[in-house]
Amino acid sequence: xxxxxxxxxxxxxxxxxxxxxxxxxxxxxxxxxxxxxxxxxxxxxxxxxxxxxxxxxxxxxxxxxxxxxxxxxxxxxxxxxxxxxxxxxxxxxxxxxxxxxxxxxxxxxxxxxxxxxxxxxxxxxxxxxxxxxxxxxxxxxxxxxxxxxxxxxxxxxxxxxxxxxxxxxxxxxxxxxxxxxxxxxxxxxxxxxxxxxxxxxxxxx
Amino acid sequence: xxxxxxxxxxxxxxxxxxxxxxxxxxxxxxxxxxxxxxxxxxxxxxxxxxxxxxxxxxxxxxxxxxxxxxxxxxxxxxxxxxxxxxxxxxxxxxxxxxxxxxxxxxxxxxxxxxxxxxxxxxxxxxxxxxxxxxxxxxxxxxxxxxxxxxxxxxxxxxxxxxxxxxxxxxxxxxxxxxxxxxxxxxxxxxxxxxxxxxxxxxxxxxxxxxxxxxxxxxxxxxxxxxxxxxxxxxxxxxxxxxxxxxxxxxxxxxxxxx
Numbered sequence: 001x002x003x004x005x006x007x008x009x010x011x012x013x014x015x016x017x018x019x020x021x022x023x024x025x026x027x028x029x030x031x032x033x034x035x036x037x038x039x040x041x042x043x044x045x046x047x048x049x050x051x052x053x054x055x056x057x058x059x060x061x062x063x064x065x066x067x068x069x070x071x072x073x074x075x076x077x078x079x080x081x082x083x084x085x086x087x088x089x090x091x092x093x094x095x096x097x098x099x100x101x102x103x104x105x106x107x108x109x110x111x112x113x114x115x116x117x118x119x120x121x122x123x124x125x126x127x128x129x130x131x132x133x134x135x136x137x138x139x140x141x142x143x144x145x146x147x148x149x150x151x152x153x154x155x156x157x158x159x160x161x162x163x164x165x166x167x168x169x170x171x172x173x174x175x176x177x178x179x180x181x182x183x184x185x186x187x188x189x190x191x192x193x194x195x196x197x198x199x200x201x202x203x204x205x
Numbered sequence: 206x207x208x209x210x211x212x213x214x215x216x217x218x219x220x221x222x223x224x225x226x227x228x229x230x231x232x233x234x235x236x237x238x239x240x241x242x243x244x245x246x247x248x249x250x251x252x253x254x255x256x257x258x259x260x261x262x263x264x265x266x267x268x269x270x271x272x273x274x275x276x277x278x279x280x281x282x283x284x285x286x287x288x289x290x291x292x293x294x295x296x297x298x299x300x301x302x303x304x305x306x307x308x309x310x311x312x313x314x315x316x317x318x319x320x321x322x323x324x325x326x327x328x329x330x331x332x333x334x335x336x337x338x339x340x341x342x343x344x345x346x347x348x349x350x351x352x353x354x355x356x357x358x359x360x361x362x363x364x365x366x367x368x369x370x371x372x373x374x375x376x377x378x379x380x381x382x383x384x385x386x387x388x389x390x391x392x393x394x395x396x397x398x399x400x401x402x403x404x405x406x407x408x409x410x411x412x413x414x415x416x417x418x419x420x421x422x423x424x425x426x427x428x429x430x431x432x433x434x435x436x437x438x439x440x441x442x443x444x445x446x447x448x449x450x451x452x453x454x455x456x457x458x459x460x461x462x463x
Contacts, residue, residue: 064426080294080428082406083365186406189364190339191424 002045002195005064007052014089015068015180019047022202023186027061056081056183065188066196069177072157085182085200094175097164098109098153099146102172107152115145117157125155125175143167210461211303211454214332215286216304217361218452221331222284227307227326230283232273238263244272245414251293254299265369266290268452274335275438280311306451313448318417318435319395321448325431326400328419328450331459337424341404344389345418346432348408351378362409366455380407391417391435413438423460430456 004019006012016029026038026047036046050058056079058064071137072094080100096114104112115136117123126133145151148166157178158171160163182203184196208216218444219229229459238255244314245251247269254266267273268291273284290299307324322342328340334412353374361382369379385403388395394406407420414434421431433450 060427078294081363083360083363083368086367185427186429187422187427188423190341190422191404193339 002043002066002199003047003064004047005050005055005058005067007055007068007070008049009052010069011052011090011180012049012068016047018068018087018203020087020197022205024199024202033037048120052055053077055107059183059185062185062187063088064185064200065184066184068079068092068180069183071176071181072090072121073180074178074183076120078120079183080186082184082186083181084184084196086202087180087182089102089177090180092159092178093171094155094178095158095171096125096153096155096173096175097146097158097169097171099166100168100170102146102152104172112153113151114155115142115151116141121175122155137161143169209458211458214452214457215303215305215454217331218328219284219286221327222307222324225282225320226228227282227284227309230274230285232267232270232277232285234286234288235264235266236273238265240272240276241265247272247441250292250294252299254290268293270304270306270451271436271449272443274308275310275436275443275447278310279445280447283307283308284368286415290463298313300455303454304358304451305454306449308447308449310445310447310449312446313435315391315393319392321433321450322392322395322401322417322419323431325421325450326398328452329400329423329431332430332452332460333423334460336401336460338421339399340421341394341407342392342401342417342419343385343403343405343407344391344416345408346391346416347376347381348378348405349411349415351375353378353411358408360408364405368413375444389417403432412440419450426456426459427454429453442446 006015022042026040029038040045041083053073055067055069059067059081060079070090091162111132111134113134113136114122115138117138119135122135142154142156143163145154189196239254253268256264258264260310267289269289270285270287286305288301288303290301292299309321326340357372357374366383369382382405385405389403407418411438415437416435420429420432431450431452435448436446438445
């Protein structure tokens with residue numbers, strides 16, 4: 001039995017669509033409801049929806065053999081898993097953004113206040129630049145932070161940039177290009193390798 | 206059953222190593238902190254649990270066994286059954302991790318290195334309770350030859366081929382990740398049992414092991430249960446080299462769940 005962890009939400013639906021196109025369908029996925037686990041006995045596969053941030057946890061701990069996770073979440077959590085394939089969906093960027101009139105040189109004499117949902121990514125990025133920062137962890141509506149003066153900049157995912165523009169924010173720097181990745185538990189890859197290779201082969205077609 | 210799975214595994218492994226001519230190495234659970242201060246690069250986590258001894262000296266609860274053994278002896282075959290104190294990755298607290306392992310110390314011949322690999326395989330067989338197991342082997346020396354950046358090493362350990370390409374890694378390094386050779390030169394003449402796979406994702410760091418590295422997995426356990434390789438103490442300021450491995454008994458305990 002191959003267990004697959006997929007992220008709930010918009011990206012997860014794109015990921016599931018890829019599996020569907022590759023011939024891995026699970027009955028009932030498209031029905032409205034609260035079911036989280038779907039089994040395809042014929043394929044000997046099971047898929048389940050979990051919070052996007054939790055996909056690497058399920059895979060690292062071996063409850064799921066494989067999973068689809070955004071590169072942002074892999075960068076933030078740094079799980080000990082194999083990253084086997086770029087699924088090329090959910091493309092966006094991890095960016096630093098700030099008010100259009102923001103000027104870095106004006107806050108050179110103190111720690112830069114950075115609001116983000118991704119504290120590890122923010123710390124890694126700024127420690128690479130040798131810049132001291134004050135990380136403010138938020139759980140959404142990041143755009144508000146610079147507008148209300150809670151932070152100087154934000155580190156966040158930017159897809160089209162529309163939300164940024166609507167709040168008078170602009171991208172200052174791109175930290176990384178993001179997309180969904182197929183990850184696998186290291187041990188499962190040893191013992192269910194053939195089945196996992198077959199999934200990769202069909203996903204690539 | 207009187208003994209837990211971990212205790213049972215520890216006793217069976219100790220009997221095995223004794224049979225192979227290794228002698229038991231018993232050590233204190235703490236070292237002077239100074240001993241580790243200059244060796245942080247060689248420890249899997251930079252956190253060390255410290256306390257102040259009655260004479261004012263800063264002491265450390267051992268985060269690693271190998272360093273403590275090779276500091277004291279420059280040749281011989283030893284096995285141990287000890288606890289180490291580490292902060293596991295993505296954790297925010299120290300854990301006591303029980304380990305049983307061996308060290309074969311000295312300038313090793315090819316036979317010695319092959320014996321360490323064979324012992325690793327037999328160790329996996331001993332604790333696997335009839336399940337399938339695999340030993341991934343690789344040569345860290347070959348990887349070091351490419352002087353890869355840390356990001357490339359992370360991609361290698363994650364079998365992240367698209368990531369290696371993005372970083373413009375050397376083609377030869379990508380080839381090692383994608384299509385490793387069937388056999389390794391440093392394991393020349395080894396009897397390659399079907400459980401032994403050449404797999405360069407076993408190289409996760411170049412700080413500790415500089416030759417052969419290997420990792421063992423058992424079907425049903427989500428992470429590596431055995432890890433080891435060849436090291437040169439000179440790189441850690443210790444005049445000793447050798448090869449060895451540790452079996453993580455806390456991971457072995459997972460066999461109880463199903």
